[in-house]
Amino acid sequence: MVGDRNEPLNQIKQRRDSALKALVSGVPYMNWLGINFDRRGDELTAVMPYDEKLIGNPRLPALHGGVTAAFLEVTAIIELSWTAMWEDMESGRIAPDADVPDSLPRLPKTIDFTVDYLRSGLPRDAYARAKVVRSGRRYASVQVEAWQDNRSRLIAQATGHFLMPQGG
Amino acid sequence: MPEDRSDLSPEDRVRIAQQFIEAIPHARALGMRVDHLGAGSAQISMPWSEHLVGDPRTGVIHGGVVSALMDTCCGAAVMSHPTEPRSTATIDLRIDYMRSAAPGQRITAKAECYHVTRSVAFLRAVALDEDGENPVAAATGAFTVER
Numbered sequence: 124m125v126g127d128r129n130e131p132l133n134q135i136k137q138r139r140d141s142a143l144k145a146l147v148s149g150v151p152y153m154n155w156l157g158i159n160f161d162r163r164g165d166e167l168t169a170v171m172p173y174d175e176k177l178i179g180n181p182r183l184p185a186l187h188g189g190v191t192a193a194f195l196e197v198t199a200i201i202e203l204s205w206t207a208m209w210e211d212m213e214s215g216r217i218a219p220d221a222d223v224p225d226s227l228p229r230l231p232k233t234i235d236f237t238v239d240y241l242r243s244g245l246p247r248d249a250y251a252r253a254k255v256v257r258s259g260r261r262y263a264s265v266q267v268e269a270w271q272d273n274r275s276r277l278i279a280q281a282t283g284h285f286l287m288p289q290g291g
Numbered sequence: 292m293p294e295d296r297s298d299l300s301p302e303d304r305v306r307i308a309q310q311f312i313e314a315i316p317h318a319r320a321l322g323m324r325v326d327h328l329g330a331g332s333a334q335i336s337m338p339w340s341e342h343l344v345g346d347p348r349t350g351v352i353h354g355g356v357v358s359a360l361m362d363t364c365c366g367a368a369v370m371s372h373p374t375e376p377r378s379t380a381t382i383d384l385r386i387d388y389m390r391s392a393a394p395g396q397r398i399t400a401k402a403e404c405y406h407v408t409r410s411v412a413f414l415r416a417v418a419l420d421e422d423g424e425n426p427v428a429a430a431t432g433a434f435t436v437e438r
Contacts (some may be wrong), residue, residue, distance in 0.1 A: 150345055152343050152345050152355065152356065156355075175316050176317055176319075176320040179316075181317055185380075187315065187359060187363075188366075188381040189362040190360075192359065193353065193354075195347075196353075196358065233386075234384065234387045235388065236354065236358070236388075237383065240380065281358065283348045
């Protein structure tokens with residue numbers, strides 16, 4: 124961790140929150156799914172509030188498997204970008220701003236993504252957290268878990284490989 | 292799709308499958324259309340749309356949308372199998388993203404069951420844009436078969 128120890132707390136929070144907002148708000152599909160991120164320090168939790176359009180099985184009802192996959196993939200991509208830009212953000216080398224598209228880091232590209240469906244998703248809010256297992260200059264491997272009411276009762280988990288953006 | 296009987300005409304099968312898809316809120320929200328339904332295979336397509344974009348710099352659709360389309364198409368392929376499953380759910384799905392889908396173009400998924408046991412169906416699927424020669428993505432998956 125770099126940065127100024129005496130930087131005012133509200134300034135730190137404002138700087139981090141606006142960088143996260145810039146990262147997330149630039150992706151139309153995430154807004155359409157209603158996904159937002161809760162931040163505690165550098166730890167992110169993705170939140171997908173329940174909506175009727177997310178249903179895949181109207182009889183049970185259950186969330187669409189594709190929605191669950193998309194939620195996990197979005198979480199993995201944001202976590203990976205967030206982790207990659209953290210040092211630059213903390214040291215002040217970059218200051219992502221939603222109103223300045225060029226200030227946003229380029230997003231990693233998914234190479235492959237494998238989802239294990241463990242329980243059917245209930246018509247409720249869902250949460251997800253991702254862990255960057257390995258991030259090299261070119262490739263990264265990320266694990267991600269999603270749950271609803273109980274953190275220990277996962278609805279799905281996934282692992283994916285990503286191509287890191289090259290040359291800014 | 293319990294009423295999906297193999298003695299129905301191809302047109303009736305597509306019509307029933309389309310009704311099945313339209314009863315799924317998320318498939319309806321993405322504008323999915325059943326193009327073809329075989330015996331253990333399916334083709335479903337959907338239009339490109341601004342709100343499905345994953346990278347605003349390029350207008351390329353988000354990978355998650357392709358996942359949702361392939362997952363639905365695989366599910367339809369399982370339901371179309373001659374052994375007439377009562378229901379199905381995804382056990383796992385692996386997707387390889389080979390290239391970006393061209394912005395503005397319709398996306399089509401084709402899925403087939405390559406093996407079906409009493410309780411599991413094994414599927415392969417591809418996703419294409421309007422260049423039907425070079426797939427955008429490929430998937431393999433295992434689905435439950437509820438009898």
